[in-house]
Amino acid sequence: MQGTSRTAEEHIVIDLGEWEIEQQADLTVTVRVIDETTDAAVERAVDFRLAAP
Numbered sequence: 403m404q405g406t407s408r409t410a411e412e413h414i415v416i417d418l419g420e421w422e423i424e425q426q427a428d429l430t431v432t433v434r435v436i437d438e439t440t441d442a443a444v445e446r447a448v449d450f451r452l453a454a455p
């Protein structure tokens with residue numbers, strides 16, 4: 403993505419439809435963003451606990 407704004411809001415969709423979860427599973431999603439102009443990087447991680455339907 404390119405732009406001049408200092409802030410941006412993005413949404414990430416993860417399709418877990420093919421995962422076979424019998425009881426529960428822990429999942430960590432990590433997103434890293436790198437500014438290609440300054441090479442500055444920021445990383446965020448979010449932990450989830452998935453439960454079987």
